[in-house]
Amino acid sequence: MLTITTASRVRTITFDRAEAMNAFNEALYHATSDALRDAADDGDVAVVLLTGSGRAFCAGTDLQEMLDRDPTVPFTEGAHGFQRLMGTLIDFPKPLVCAVNGIGVGLGATVLAFADLVFMSTGARLRCPFTSLGISPEAASTYLLPELVGRQNAAWILMSSEWITAEEALAMGLVWKVCEPDDLLPVAVGYxxxxxxxxxxxxxxVKAAMSAPHVDNIRAALARESALLDELVGGPANTRALADFTAARTAKAR
Structure with missing residues (x-):
């Protein structure tokens, strides 16, 4: 589920759920949170680098798990590991570097706003498919993305459900450097x-001083987004979108 290595005081955490395009299920939410907390507490780790295995960085929330969830439990309550991971990212005290090796969808795109440096492969693409799923954004992206890339770029990313290329992400300021695929990890690790x-x-x-003015706003954005998600998950548009997802997956399996 995760591959974790440490060298030269850099802890590399690799999403290793390639059969599901590294999508977050409950187990991966908790494993990632635990790995980040371990790195935060390890005096021999100065920087954490997140990347993915296979052709994806992270495909966001596991839609099959969303389909299988108990509809009587609010999406953002209970044991849902998403909230735990958000708390870990907000409080993470050390530099966080992301190396986007492949597609980043949903949380696989919005998590980049928590990073201090983002590197992206020329062959990678990002997408926030919230409107196409009949839901609203998450991961405090309604606050973090306008701060990072400007209101209009953020509006397009969060409202359009369209793909963003590496070059577009670089121009917006969502990523810091774009690399050829074979160069991505060596360059990111080098920095x-x-x-x-x-x-x-x-x-x-330095990170504490830079983060301090934003922490309360991030928590407030998460609360607003959670309320909206609880309204929309399981609603008509979301139900239709998930039904279409199931039908497409069934047709592909035939």
Whole structure:
């Protein structure tokens, strides 16, 4: 589910659920949260790098698990690991680097707004398919994306459900550098190691100072988004979208 390695004070966490395009199910939410918390507490780790295995960075929330959920339980309540992962990302004290090796969908795109540096392969693409699923955005993206890429770029990303290329993501400021596929991980690791060579306490201080003005707004955005998701998940548009997803998957399996 995750592959975790450490070298030169850089902890690399690789989503390794390639059969599901590294989509988040409950187990992966919790495993990722645990891995980040372990890295935060490890005095020998200065920087964390997130990447994916196979042809995806992360395909977002596992739609099959969404289909199988108990409809009487609010989507954002209970043991849902998404909320736990959000809390971990908000509180994560060390530099977070993402290397987007393939497609990033939903949370696989919005999680990038929590990163301090984002590298993206020229062959990768991003998509926030919330409107096509009849739901609203998550991961505080309604606050973080306008802050990061500007209101109009954020509106297009979150409302259109269309794909964003690496070049478009770079122009918007959603990613920092675009690399050829074979160069992506070496380049991202190289920059991560350059950061990791600095004193950890200084890195933590810089990140804390940069994050402090935004934390309350991020938590407020999460609360607003959770309320909207609870209204829309299981609603008519979402039900139709998930039915179409099931029908397409069944047809493909034949």
């Amino acid at each position: 991560a190691e350059r950061l990791a060579a600095q004193p950890i306490e200084s890195l933590v201080a």
